Amino acid sequence: DAKTTQPPSMDCAEGRAANLPCNHSTISGNEYVYWYRQIHSQGPQYIIHGLKNNETNEMASLIITEDRKSSTLILPHATLRDTAVYYCNPGDMRFGAGTRLTVKP
Amino acid sequence: DTEVTQTPKHLVMGMTNKKSLKCEQHMGHRAMYWYKQKAKKPPELMFVYSYEKLSINESVPSRFSPECPNSSLLNLHLHALQPEDSALYLCASSQDTGRQFFGPGTRLTVL
Numbered sequence: 001d002a003k004t005t006q007p008p009s010m011d012c013a014e015g016r017a018a019n020l021p022c023n024h025s026t027i028s029g030n031e032y033v034y035w036y037r038q039i040h041s042q043g044p045q046y047i048i049h050g051l052k053n054n055e056t057n058e059m060a061s062l063i064i065t066e067d068r069k070s071s072t073l074i075l076p077h078a079t080l081r082d083t084a085v086y087y088c089n090p091g092d093m094r095f096g097a098g099t100r101l102t103v104k105p
Numbered sequence: 106d107t108e109v110t111q112t113p114k115h116l117v118m119g120m121t122n123k124k125s126l127k128c129e130q131h132m133g134h135r136a137m138y139w140y141k142q143k144a145k146k147p148p149e150l151m152f153v154y155s156y157e158k159l160s161i162n163e164s165v166p167s168r169f170s171p172e173c174p175n176s177s178l179l180n181l182h183l184h185a186l187q188p189e190d191s192a193l194y195l196c197a198s199s200q201d202t203g204r205q206f207f208g209p210g211t212r213l214t215v216l
């Protein structure tokens with residue numbers, strides 16, 4: 001059973017906001033949602049995590065729906081260096097397929 | 106120190122060789138993980154150690170043998186691998202089941 005559903009790919013113009021959605025309808029009440037990204041052939045990099053409330057850090061913002069069945073990662077001003085595969089992990093160490101984000105000039 | 110280190114960076118081995126991958130962290134994390142990643146695919150969980158005990162084995166073939174000698178060190182012993190085992194091998198650590206810290210990976214090629 002797939003625990004997460006993410007679009008396989010997205011494009012974003014440089015300087016614009018990138019909004020990456022994730023469905024995690026089977027998430028348990030006490031499981032955090034973690035977001036990671038992986039730039040080509042490097043180890044995955046932590047971005048942000050949350051439980052119920054929206055979260056913001058220096059890299060991104062995370063919006064979690066009230067029913068916790070989906071979330072959206074927001075990169076407010078995407079740069080070319082944000083081109084990567086983004087993974088949403090709802091409280092599990094196993095990775096879904098992720099979204100390949102391409103930021104274009 | 107918030108780093109996970111992995112050695113070697115690259116490894117080429119024959120199908121009859123025995124080699125080991127090494128992973129180290131000094132963050133006091135008690136959970137450590139091995140992942141295998143093929144090109145254009147997500148990382149695939151192989152093993153999880155919790156408090157130096159193997160807690161998850163994702164039905165990995167016995168030619169891969171993990172070892173956790175102490176809380177900072179994780180090894181993956183390789184023996185009689187096949188060419189299809191060529192991949193990027195990633196190590197990660199975390200405090201319990203929280204945020205994971207990943208190493209840069211070892212690029213393995215089996216000839």
